[in-house]
Amino acid sequence: MTTIILKLVRLFYNEKVEDACTRLLYFFNTLNSFFIFSGLASLTFLVWYLKLTDVYLNPIALLTMFVSLIAFFIILRIADFYPTFILFNLPAFILLISYAGGSIALQSLIPNIIIFALIQAIFMGVPDSIVGRNLGIIPKKFLWSLITIAPTTVSFLISVYFSLHLTLLLYVSQIPKSPTINLALWGLILLAGLLTYAVRPRNKYSKNFRVPHHGAQYKRVILLAIDGCRYDVFRTLKLPNLEKLASEGARFKNGLETIYRALTNPGFASLMTGCPPEVHGIRDNNFGQEIRVEGLPDITPTKIYGSMHMKHFAKKEWEVKVISLPTHSIYHSDDEMMKLLKEDLLRDSKTRLFVTDFSEADFLGHAYGSTSEDYKNAIIRIDRRIGEFVEWLKLNNLAEDTALIVTSDHGTSEIDHSYKIRPGEKYVPCILWGKHLKKGYVYEERYSIMDIPCNIAYLLGIPYPNKARGRVFLEAFANIDAEAEKTKWVADMNNAFYSAFSNDYIEEHPEIYEGDGQWWSHQFHRLLSGPLKDKKINILDFGAGAGFVGQTFQGLHQLQDRVQDFVVYDSNKEILETAKSYLKKGYFRFESSFETIEKNEKYFDIIAINSVLHHFYDPKTILERLKKLLKPGGIFIGAHEPNKRFFRNRIAALLASLFKRLGGGKTFDDQKLETMNHYLSNLYGQKLHYSKEEIFQIAEFHSPIEQSQYGVDREIGFDSNVLENEFYKDFEVLELKSYTSFFHRKNLKKFPVVQKILERLFHSLFKSGNLLSYVVRSV
Structure with a gap:
């Protein structure tokens, strides 16, 4: 079966097809679009099954349901579909079920579950089986989804809850009830949304030591991003090559904190812009979003390598080289990426920033679990690839002028990530390597992945992206007096401040x-x-x-x-x-x-x-x-x-x-x-x-x-x-x-x-x- 599918992939594949298919997959698998599709489809089934077309398919009913859908969607956007909404919304949900009736609630639940299972299998399980060359991924993913909490169809509870809620909400919109009850229902839902907004995670910048640079420290910087690498697992593994890099440069004992939401597209956008999703504009992996601020590739010649994700988060004018996961399989795509990177390093002297996305660990974490041997072995293989790459840099006399940054866009918990509920998805590794760095320097404090672009700009001696926030890791540099630099920076900032206020x-x-x-x-x-x-x-x-x-x-x-x-x-x-x-x-x-x-x-x-x-x-x-x-x-x-x-x-x-x-x-x-x-x-x-x-x-x-x-x-x-x-x-x-x-x-x-x-x-x-x-x- 897998062989037949692979032949079909090779027959019909091109980058445009993969682009369209990937966008389609994320449309159906991302919660903010899935819950509408599933909720409406389940309501349609319910209306047909109960023979209520006259009640629900007249203009007034359709308008009422449309307004209810928009209102509910706005409230959920305020709450950002965060799981605590389920708890805060319990009174409204109970009221909703009591009005619909237990029988209707059950009849609404069944089609939502079926749609969830079909969407997950067709738009996630099958594609993952092609990329992973293993049809066994489909049932494993479904079982994992029963305990995973995430705003995608990788999470049974979250996906079915929100789609069921929408089905019931639209269903009861046509049941006669007093204005007081209707007001109470919507008031409770709005209150749940506002309470959830108050408690959901916020993005925090590191304290600003985004000091002016002193010219280029390196000719080029290579960002080696291990997609979906959770730090708590990373630190338990034997990774001799990365350990060597850390001993020759700087590492972060407690890792870096990723952004909220902890997803690939928002994460990489933050790695390029130095600001959070609410500023740069990429809030999840769904289509219809674009980076609306300046990024490093707008400032310096940059090449980006990785899966189709990289193309989807990037601006159209940025240079992105896509490595096809279906064509090469997840086990060989990272090798193909490194091959392209080496070719460009040898023939391209103008590009100063190279950004890579190692996909294997992230994919196998989604497929088999982020504490599985498959996931751990993927990180070990990436360690080997990075070790070989560093030796290649030295052999080709490129190491002296190169700084490496090893980090990740987000971690993983169970088989997914986003909400930053658990440490596994919140924290990622970070290692800095280059000739000007102190050997074996260790940061005890925990900073943010939003600091990475600030450091890249500092290393290259280029302007910071216009909305970047964060700190430069001055303490790690052997050629800089960090304390003197910070003392001067605070004094200069005060002088700027009091010059502006001198008259008033x-x-x-x-x-x-x-x-x-x-x-x-x-x-x-x-x-x-x-x-x-x-x-x-x-x-x-x-x-x-x-x-x-x-x-x-x-x-x-x-x-x-x-x-x-x-x-x-x-x-x-x-x-x-x-x-x-x-x-x-x-x-x-x-x-x-x-x-x-x-x-x-x-x-x-x-x-x-x-x-x-x-x-x-x-x-x-x-x-x-x-x-x-x-x-x-x-x-x-x-x-x-x-x-x-x-x-x-x-x-x-x-x-x-x-x-x-x-x-x-x-x-x-x-x-x-x-x-x-x-x-x-x-x-x-x-x-x-x-x-x-x-x-x-x-x-x-x-x-x-x-x-x-x-x-x-x-x-x-x-x-x-x-x-x-x-x-x-x-x-x-x-x-x-x-x-x-x-x-x-x-x-x-x-x-x-x-x-x-x-x-x-x-x-x-x-x-x-x-x-x-x-x-x-x-x-």
Whole structure:
């Protein structure tokens, strides 16, 4: 039987036929199209069987059912067909069955099951049997589908549930019922959709160290993607060639996290663009979608190799070489791919990025299970192919100028993937190899596959794709001082940020000027009439910004004769000019060079640091430099630093996140964004573009509340222990407390009643505040 099918394949096959067939297969096997086909087909059977054509095939009934179908589809798109919808929707489903009746529910279930079995066999089992050269795949796939959870016909439960739900929903649409019941039914379904939307996975970017490049590190990069390679299985196998690559380069101990949804087309689109499906536009493997942002092949000459999947996710103008799985079989297609790759490497000196998709492991995982010996042996064979390829590169004098990245688009659980419910589908391996990498470097942290294109761009010395987000793995490079690079990057981002805000900083930050002013006035009065009385003092306002601390002191008329030298320092010259326009007293001296200030050791009686430390990559190192400038018995005054302990409170984090979602978070207009990107592009002499979220994330480096557009990072910030026992461990603590200036934020000032309500609510819920202030003395 298999031989006959193969002869037919060879007789009628061409790439256009395979293209059309593959699209047809995914149309019937992808849930968002399958459930409509199966649900409508089952309803048609039910109407015919029960002889209800007069009831269901009149114009009003058809219109009602069409509206119901569209409404249900929209709700499911909101829920993204995520499995928790089944749980949240249980009340609506029970109500649906009670209206339809148990007999109708059963009669609807049977055709949906039959259609599922036929679709799976015809549009998945038979093609897989051809590619795998084994008709036994058909029954095995059906048995596996009984326990698999995925939005395809590889999952019996998910496929039949949604198609049955549609059949019943359309059936009861023609049963007379009160408007209240109808409203309750749709209200429950909508609620289930919204709850599912709230809990389904979100794509998270790695923290932005997408630093400007320093020119090309390599002539070419080869991305060796092992399709469907789950990291938990990968790490248990003996893979001598990949282990050797890891020992000569860098690896990720806990793998990388794939995107949601964890599917081939969205995954590869993310590997080319550096952004998630909701941004690049490829949400699943179905047709009718295209990449709508810039990808690496739009920037540098690229060749892509693999199965028909590669052609379907790619833009039309990208160069894709398709290896036919039906023609070569799954056991030889990867060898054919490597043959093509080698030929191109020898004759093509212009292409700089080569992207391969090893199909064997993914296919055998779908066919036999992702913990089967077939799947494991496929990964072992891929290891051998990669090992042979590396030796070939060396033999042909190509290894010196080549960087290799070994990773995957997604993992697998049972025989499918998508929902990221289990670790098997969430995490994939990653190995970096090339001459500039530290040997045996290991990343303990877990990052994202969306970081891969950022690293490819960095390695090739080309611009990042315009919507790429993520980090460059600087720590793995032997020829780069990663800490110095990150320190400089955070400082440069802050300079870009404050240059854009130099003219309206005061207006934009009432939470500092109104929220902190009284406390600073009190501290100056207290210190100059206490520990520092009867002497002329020198003050350093470090990171002065628009001169808030100086303005506060300038307003304390009875203390004006107590200051000898008041140095106002900020590295940003533009915002320092703003400070000059407000600080008119003769004792003010303005500096933009910290190195100049450092020449005066043990000079200052007071060093003021307001809303500064969290802007530095390494605040501890900055403080060590500042301590050398302080006189014995001198005092640090600091405030407006983020209190990590406050955000460890889940209620506080939840309310902060909700406040941001309601529009209360910090933001700025597009003109300022353009100004910042223009500043950075000029500074580094290359095209750079960063989003508002990325800029906040780096400029407010240690701020829990500015790390994402809507969320709160509960793991960063400072707490009293850090300040007392790390930053100022040799100092006497005169005051250390938490507080909030939240109610003075610009977007709340317009609503004084809301301001008061939120203030009372805040103090009734929390004993501490989201900010820290302190006064410490050198001993």
